[in-house]
Amino acid sequence: MSLQQERNPEAGAPPYRLYCFAQSGNAYKVALMLETLGVQRGARLWEPRFVDFFNGETRTPAYRTINVMGEVPVLEFDGQRLSQSGAILDLLARRLDAHGPRDDAERAEILRWLLFDNHKFTSYMATYRFLRNFAREPDPVIVQYLRGRCEAAWRVLDAHLQSHRFAAGDRCTIADFSLAGYVFYEDEIGVDWQADYPHIHAWMQRIRELPGWQHPYTLMPGHPLPAGDG
Numbered sequence: 001m002s003l004q005q006e007r008n009p010e011a012g013a014p015p016y017r018l019y020c021f022a023q024s025g026n027a028y029k030v031a032l033m034l035e036t037l038g039v040q041r042g043a044r045l046w047e048p049r050f051v052d053f054f055n056g057e058t059r060t061p062a063y064r065t066i067n068v069m070g071e072v073p074v075l076e077f078d079g080q081r082l083s084q085s086g087a088i089l090d091l092l093a094r095r096l097d098a099h100g101p102r103d104d105a106e107r108a109e110i111l112r113w114l115l116f117d118n119h120k121f122t123s124y125m126a127t128y129r130f131l132r133n134f135a136r137e138p139d140p141v142i143v144q145y146l147r148g149r150c151e152a153a154w155r156v157l158d159a160h161l162q163s164h165r166f167a168a169g170d171r172c173t174i175a176d177f178s179l180a181g182y183v184f185y186e187d188e189i190g191v192d193w194q195a196d197y198p199h200i201h202a203w204m205q206r207i208r209e210l211p212g213w214q215h216p217y218t219l220m221p222g223h224p225l226p227a228g229d230g
């Protein structure tokens with residue numbers, strides 16, 4: 001999506017507004033980067049704009065004018081809007097001069113893990129968790145298929161993290177924020193990271209140690225869901 005000219009932030013508001021909701025791991029990727037950087041810098045970098053996904057807001061014509069893809073997250077800044085968590089993380093890395101690549105080799109490595117995350121890691125995990133927790137009558141065959149795809153992706157990352165502190169090497173980059181989108185919803189996913197994917201578990205601990213780290217359910221609005229939702 002190209003940047004869209006739309007809105008000027010109100011005076012005194014933080015520089016970034018994030019369209020998000022607590023159950024969205026894709027939004028969490030961005031919220032976590034903005035929150036931890038804000039705490040490190042002693043500045044309020046973002047505010048949430050709650051999106052009522054469970055009551056269909058992302059499917060409304062009004063929301064499609066905000067994001068033609070009908071998705072969360074959307075980042076609003078300087079009268080512009082941008083969707084797709086990977087594109088947003090990349091933009092923030094450049095604008096905030098943090099967690100981005102230092103050279104071409106690192107750029108390629110970060111991009112490789114961002115793409116793996118979007119295609120295989122987050123995508124299967126988000127869909128699996130949605131069916132497992134929020135769908136009314138999920139097809140058990142599809143749920144089982146997605147579980148297998150998740151386990152394959154978890155094994156890939158776990159093997160990689162056996163010899164790397166973070167996805168792209170020795171420090172936290174936007175690839176880690178991307179991969180971290182859904183892992184902290186572990187109860188809803190039904191995975192014991194420590195027992196079955198110990199290197200992912202250790203990496204999650206390193207992410208948790210970022211100043212200002214919060215679980216998605218405290219960082220973003222909308223948890224718990226009102227009774228009857230989902």
Ligand SMILES: N[C@@H](CCC(=O)N[C@@H](CS)C(=O)NCC(=O)O)C(=O)O
Pocket residue numbers: 023024025026027058059070071072073083084085086118126
């Ligand atoms: N690849 C997108 C995925 C975004 C996505 O799937 N967002 C979900 C919430 S986590 C959504 O808004 N879905 C709306 C819908 O399917 O109607 C990204 O990384 O931003």
